[in-house]
Amino acid sequence: MEKVDWKPGTMIYPLPAVMVSLGHKPEDYNIITISWTGTICSDPPMCYISVRPGRHSYQILKNTGEFVINLTTKELAYATDWCGVKSGRQFNKFDEMHLTPGKASVVKVPTIEEAPISIECKVTQIIPLGTHDMFMAEVVNVKADKRYLDEKTGAFNLSKSEPIAYSHGQYFALGRKIGKFGFSVEKNKKKPILKVSGTGIYRKRKSK
């Protein structure tokens, strides 16, 4: 395997592309699409978003100390991209994209009603890093859309919402399921679908 060195860069992919809603007053309501986001701690549940200080949303985030992370889907792909390109200085993004500000349960920031999951967050720390400041936050509530709840089992089927991922400049739908966490050590279970690629799959070697 021949390798080539690149200059240092941001190459962790695929990433989520979430729509972050923010603002306490309707005239400040805005949506910013962010891929520099993720989970940083399981308990307490914590996450982050990184935002350029020049962005319209930056000062609102700083003043209110709250935001909502809304997961995105194929249906929301156009709005996801558009809200990442356009500025809240010029547009009311909820109006332009026909999105509905919903009522969050803990924070005063609106959710995006059309999202399958809305994660309510309170900022705990802001760390300036360079082009971006990192907003670390604690998750204070999660709102889930009942459309994706299995009425019998109560399980939430996120994949039914058709989530999208952002990878190296492009949005993708999720494809085939490969297996669930821990599939490599499961016993007496059906083999996970691994032959999707048609290429050799690394398997644990047989014990000697």
Add this chain to the structure above:
Amino acid sequence: MEKVDWKPGTMIYPLPAVMVSLGHKPEDYNIITISWTGTICSDPPMCYISVRPGRHSYQILKNTGEFVINLTTKELAYATDWCGVKSGRQFNKFDEMHLTPGKASVVKVPTIEEAPISIECKVTQIIPLGTHDMFMAEVVNVKADKRYLDEKTGAFNLSKSEPIAYSHGQYFALGRKIGKFGFSVEKNKKKPILKVSGTGIYRKRKSK
């Protein structure tokens, strides 16, 4: 749209599932699979991994201050899962998964040769948060596999490596491309493939 409140939790998905390689000495070489990872700053390029202090890798990371983030693929899905379930205390994960420790260019930690992209990182700060400590790091080099480089254009085709994503307990292949960043504002271009879902797509309303 009817919503249900959940207790606060970690619901940002889909996420990457990267194999982090670490250790300065061959006897310390280890691989830990992590989804609590992401980019936190574009310039300087910075990222993070969050790790439980009880993990075998934790002390090695702390002592060496270096790690490599290796992107994963369908071909590496089995190893990705296995390295997230098993501990380096019991297993030499490179050996068990038939993975090859490669030479990084800047850090002393091995890369995983089989990965399409290896991101060399130096820890800048460790922030204890609860169950996890967050290792913030600066990217100091990126190694890319020439297999995915277009010889004519020099463009790197990451999707050709068949990346995988982790979403709510399951690994997925990436599916159809929806569009590239900025597709919603492109003019005089072919419409992006958006009708994959067969459902209505939010489009910007026509100007009045």
